[in-house]
Amino acid sequence: MNVLRMVARPLIALPFIVDGLSAVKDPDEHAEQFQKVSPYLERLGVPPVITSDAKMASRVLGAFTVAAGTSYALGKSPRVCATALAAAAVPIALVQNPVWTTKDPVQRNRYRRGLERYGAALGGLILASVDREGEPSKAWRLQNWREQQLALTRARNETWEAAKEAFDI
Numbered sequence: 001m002n003v004l005r006m007v008a009r010p011l012i013a014l015p016f017i018v019d020g021l022s023a024v025k026d027p028d029e030h031a032e033q034f035q036k037v038s039p040y041l042e043r044l045g046v047p048p049v050i051t052s053d054a055k056m057a058s059r060v061l062g063a064f065t066v067a068a069g070t071s072y073a074l075g076k077s078p079r080v081c082a083t084a085l086a087a088a089a090v091p092i093a094l095v096q097n098p099v100w101t102t103k104d105p106v107q108r109n110r111y112r113r114g115l116e117r118y119g120a121a122l123g124g125l126i127l128a129s130v131d132r133e134g135e136p137s138k139a140w141r142l143q144n145w146r147e148q149q150l151a152l153t154r155a156r157n158e159t160w161e162a163a164k165e166a167f168d169i
Contacts, residue, residue, distance in 0.1 A: 005133070009078065013069035015117075016085050018090070020069060023062025030058035030095075037098050061088060072128075082128035089125065092117030110160050 023030045027074070029055035042048055065088050097114035137146075151162035163169070 004135075005075070005078075005131075009075060009128075010073040012082075012121065012128065013073040014087070015121060016069040016088070017073070020062040021063035023058045025064065027055040027058040027062070030062070033098075034058065034095050036101055037095050040100070042099070046143055061092070064088060065082075065092070079129050079131065082125045082131075086122055086125035086129060089122045093122075093154045101150045 034049070034054045034057070038049060038054075066084065068081045068084040068088070072085060073077055093115055097111040097118070099108055099111040099115060102108050102111065
């Protein structure tokens with residue numbers, strides 16, 4: 001792992017780890033945030049969620065983001081962990097920053113900035129999910145191997161044909 005990745009990965013993962021620990025230790029605040037968004041989800045067809053389920057869901061999602069964030073920060077399966085964090089970032093951002101629920105311009109601006117921050121983190125995670133650390137993809141490696149095998153086969157055939165002509169075989 002190069003120095004850039006060694007510094008960048010923990011910085012990208014840090015907000016998810018901190019927020020996940022908060023959700024695991026004190027799910028009440030996270031469940032309260034979810035309850036603000038719940039009526040809008042019900043209009044979209046999502047069944048109503050009771051508070052105890054919201055607390056459990058926030059604990060589970062918090063543990064998930066702590067595990068994925070920690071693994072990503074340490075460089076363990078970074079592409080998988082970045083993908084998992086990117087998938088978790090969208091619902092977390094929408095629940096924590098429900099811009100559409102408030103008319104207060106100050107609160108609305110705060111929520112908008114929160115969405116922007118999560119959007120930036122999401123962009124970084126999407127890039128990280130496809131980062132192969134300078135190594136070519138497996139598809140490219142397979143194609144390259146096939147091309148090399150084909151070139152070797154052609155070279156052997158040409159050599160064999162030249163030898164047959166030279167020795168009248």
